[in-house]
Amino acid sequence: xxxxxxxxxxxxxxxxxxxxxxxxxxxxxxxxxxxxxxxxxxxxxxxxxxxxxxxxxxxxxxxxxxxxxxxxxxxxxxxxxxxxxxxxxxxxxxxxxxxxx
Amino acid sequence: xxxxxxxxxxxxxxxxxxxxxxxxxxxxxxxxxxxxxxxxxxxxxxxxxxxxxxxxxxxxxxxxxxxxxxxxxxxxxxxxxxxxxxxxxxxxxxxxxxxxxxxxxxxxxxxxxxxxxxxxxxxxxxxxxxxxxxxxxxxxxxxxxxxxxxxxxxxxxxxxxxxxxxxxxxxxxxxxxxxxxxxxxxxxxxxxxxxx
Numbered sequence: 001x002x003x004x005x006x007x008x009x010x011x012x013x014x015x016x017x018x019x020x021x022x023x024x025x026x027x028x029x030x031x032x033x034x035x036x037x038x039x040x041x042x043x044x045x046x047x048x049x050x051x052x053x054x055x056x057x058x059x060x061x062x063x064x065x066x067x068x069x070x071x072x073x074x075x076x077x078x079x080x081x082x083x084x085x086x087x088x089x090x091x092x093x094x095x096x097x098x099x100x101x
Numbered sequence: 102x103x104x105x106x107x108x109x110x111x112x113x114x115x116x117x118x119x120x121x122x123x124x125x126x127x128x129x130x131x132x133x134x135x136x137x138x139x140x141x142x143x144x145x146x147x148x149x150x151x152x153x154x155x156x157x158x159x160x161x162x163x164x165x166x167x168x169x170x171x172x173x174x175x176x177x178x179x180x181x182x183x184x185x186x187x188x189x190x191x192x193x194x195x196x197x198x199x200x201x202x203x204x205x206x207x208x209x210x211x212x213x214x215x216x217x218x219x220x221x222x223x224x225x226x227x228x229x230x231x232x233x234x235x236x237x238x239x240x241x242x243x244x245x246x247x248x249x250x251x252x253x254x255x256x257x258x259x260x261x262x263x264x265x266x267x268x269x270x271x272x273x274x275x276x277x278x279x280x281x282x283x284x285x286x287x288x289x290x291x292x293x294x295x296x297x
Contacts, residue, residue, distance in 0.1 A: 003107045008144060009210060011111045015118050015137070017203040022122035024195035030173060031130050034121050037165065038134070041141050044157075052148045057223045057235045060150050061244050064236065067153075067160055068251045072258035074165050078172050079265035085176050 008049040016042035027092040029081050033074070040070050103147060114140035131169045138162045151232040 019038035026032055044063045051059025084096060113136055120133025138161045145154035223239050240248055 003103055003147070006210065007107065007111075008148070010207075011114060011144075013203055013206040013210070014115055016206070017199045018115070018118040018122055020202055021195055021199035024198065025192055026122065028127055030127050030169065031121070031124075034130050034134050034169065037161070038118055038121055038137060041138060041161070044153075045141055045144055048145055048148050048150045048153060051150070055224050055227065057239045058243075060153055060232075060236055061239045063150075063153050064156070064240065065244075065247060065251060067156060068254065071160060071165065072254050074168060075258045075262045076265070078168055079262040082172060082176065083265050 005049045005053040009046060012042040012045040012049065015039075015045070027094060029084075029093050029096075032093065033077055033081070037070065037074070040066065106143065107147060110140040110143045113137075114144075127173050128170065131166055131173065134169070135162050135166050138166070149232055152236045 016039050019035045019042065022035035022038065023032050026035065044066055047059045047063045047066070051057065051063075088096075117133045117136030117138075117140065121130045121137065124130040124133060138157060142154045142157040142162070145151070145157060223235055
């Protein structure tokens with residue numbers, strides 16, 4: 001007996017919302033990045049669930065591309081964080097307010 | 102059996118997600134993230150996406166989380182998060198927004214039913230072809246051009262990371278008598294000498 005797809009979708013929606021709340025609440029730039037990863041994973045889970053429900057392999061191939069883009073995004077984001085943190089010791093996103101009017 | 106695995110790993114995924122948000126230390130957040138990513142890999146296996154499950158464990162739980170931990174350790178920013186909030190209303194508003202987002206998602210799921218074009222790119226479950234072969238067949242026929250673009254994206258990301266993380270890269274303050282662009286064609290010894 002298979003678990004219906006709506007259960008997976010509910011878990012994915014919960015993960016997405018937890019990630020969104022974390023992105024809004026946390027102020028450590030690294031933890032915010034982890035929350036973005038959480039949201040990306042929730043979307044991946046949704047893709048795979050729909051690929052099974054609609055019986056289409058295209059959903060799984062799309063998750064593959066999402067993984068690649070997420071990896072590239074993490075590389076660039078962490079390089080940005082490293083270069084920011086090297087200049088100032090602050091660990092929060094509020095410290096990077098140089099352009100604030 | 103499938104239900105038992107699903108329930109266990111659904112709880113694990115949500116606990117891990119909560120741990121990412123609620124942990125005070127970034128290292129604990131990263132380890133909670135591993136729990137969630139692994140649970141998602143188990144969900145992939147349960148739904149027949151074996152290739153993606155392997156990639157998920159290797160790329161996400163392996164490479165990306167290690168990269169996070171590496172940056173945390175390298176920069177020594179494993180101090181606990183500050184608690185004072187410059188915007189006092191931000192936290193409750195964020196929680197309200199998150200709950201509203203979840204309610205909206207559930208509402209959409211209730212109202213709409215998933216449809217789609219018939220499986221023009223090949224079936225995900227029918228027949229006795231292995232999952233890896235299905236993904237590969239679709240990837241190297243229908244999605245060949247995006248696949249090639251992906252390689253360009255990875256090269257650009259690597260170059261960007263090197264440029265950004267290089268000592269003396271963009272974001273460094275210029276010393277006296279130094280002009281923009283100078284120093285980039287000198288060796289690292291010269292750059293070190295300038296910093297002293």
